Amino acid sequence: MKQRSIANFPVGAIGLGGMPMSIEGRPDTERSIATIVAALDAGVTLIDTADAYHIHADEVGHNESLIAQAVASWNGDASQILIATKGGHLRPGDGSWQVNGDPAYLKSAAEASLKRLGVDALGLYQFHRPDPKVPYADSVGAIRDLLDEGKIRFAGISNANPEQIRQAQEILGGRLASVQNQFSPAFRSSAPELQLCDELGIAFLPYSPLGGIGKAGQLGDTFAKFAEVANNHGVSPQQVALAWELAQSPQVIPIPGASRPESIRDSAAAAELELSADELLALG
Numbered sequence: 203m204k205q206r207s208i209a210n211f212p213v214g215a216i217g218l219g220g221m222p223m224s225i226e227g228r229p230d231t232e233r234s235i236a237t238i239v240a241a242l243d244a245g246v247t248l249i250d251t252a253d254a255y256h257i258h259a260d261e262v263g264h265n266e267s268l269i270a271q272a273v274a275s276w277n278g279d280a281s282q283i284l285i286a287t288k289g290g291h292l293r294p295g296d297g298s299w300q301v302n303g304d305p306a307y308l309k310s311a312a313e314a315s316l317k318r319l320g321v322d323a324l325g326l327y328q329f330h331r332p333d334p335k336v337p338y339a340d341s342v343g344a345i346r347d348l349l350d351e352g353k354i355r356f357a358g359i360s361n362a363n364p365e366q367i368r369q370a371q372e373i374l375g376g377r378l379a380s381v382q383n384q385f386s387p388a389f390r391s392s393a394p395e396l397q398l399c400d401e402l403g404i405a406f407l408p409y410s411p412l413g414g415i416g417k418a419g420q421l422g423d424t425f426a427k428f429a430e431v432a433n434n435h436g437v438s439p440q441q442v443a444l445a446w447e448l449a450q451s452p453q454v455i456p457i458p459g460a461s462r463p464e465s466i467r468d469s470a471a472a473a474e475l476e477l478s479a480d481e482l483l484a485l486g
């Protein structure tokens with residue numbers, strides 16, 4: 203697969219989002235492991251997860267554990283895999299998503315992720331979402347401390363605006379490796395953050411890059427231009443969406459979610475799909 207990079211770490215241009223394998227509607231463990239292994243076999247080396255990808259209150263880290271299990275069962279070179287996890291969101295078990303950006307909480311969450319993933323340092327640790335009750339500088343300060351202590355290899359933020367990106371970059375002393383925001387044909391309002399990451403040389407990880415769970419399958423019905431370009435290339439509209447995202451900047455590394463091997467195999471092929479300047483213009 204074509205490569206991009208997060209800081210100085212090369213990763214396949216298409217990553218895998220783990221969320222559909224652990225939240226409401228998730229498949230059984232066997233299918234999830236098969237999906238993660240299919241991604242690795244297809245050349246995916248960036249896997250995105252979070253401690254909050256679970257359903258019940260007593261299974262925090264469900265998705266991290268699945269990924270650890272799948273990677274351990276894979277017969278390829280695991281040193282090339284970058285597992286990107288997150289802290290700062292909680293799911294109490296009633297279907298809701300809550301936030302906690304308290305520095306002490308973030309540090310304890312990172313310790314728990316380290317144990318579940320069975321590593322000495324987390325590959326990429328991302329502050330999941332700003333907590334309005336905690337100064338942003340304090341939350342990002344916890345991520346800086348984890349970086350300084352060697353508990354995380356690379357630092358990232360998610361759901362951040364341009365001001366927060368600049369602030370995080372300053373607090374981290376220029377070591378902000380990635381920004382993960384929602385970006386897809388259906389959701390383009392993170393374009394300013396994408397542009398800023400391009401300027402600053404920070405990886406930009408579009409999340410819900412196909413429009414999100416439950417909507418991704420209909421991408422071609424909703425966006426006729428994407429379906430038309432897909433027809434011309436004999437590929438899926440989802441591949442065209444991912445290739446269009448990749449074309450926005452060399453910093454972009456989409457992380458399409460999957461709960462079936464076929465989905466991630468199809469998405470992974472988008473790394474090799476070249477769209478013409480005319481096609482990109484038509485897609486907007």
Ligand SMILES: NC(=O)c1ccc[n+]([C@@H]2O[C@H](COP(=O)([O-])OP(=O)(O)OC[C@H]3O[C@@H](n4cnc5c(N)ncnc54)[C@H](OP(=O)(O)O)[C@@H]3O)[C@@H](O)[C@H]2O)c1
Pocket residue numbers: 218219220221222250251330331360361382408409410411412413414415416418419438440441457458459460461462463464465466468469
């Ligand atoms: N930072 C945040 O706050 C945040 C928020 C949301 C998501 N995320 C991350 O971003 C990742 C991706 O977002 P998402 O999972 O919400 O949405 P998404 O990637 O837009 O859509 C996921 C769905 O797309 C389907 N799919 C994948 N590839 C396909 C293909 N080639 N053709 C047809 N359908 C395809 C999958 O179906 P199957 O399930 O049938 O395989 C899956 O259910 C998540 O998994 C998570 O890691 C982060």
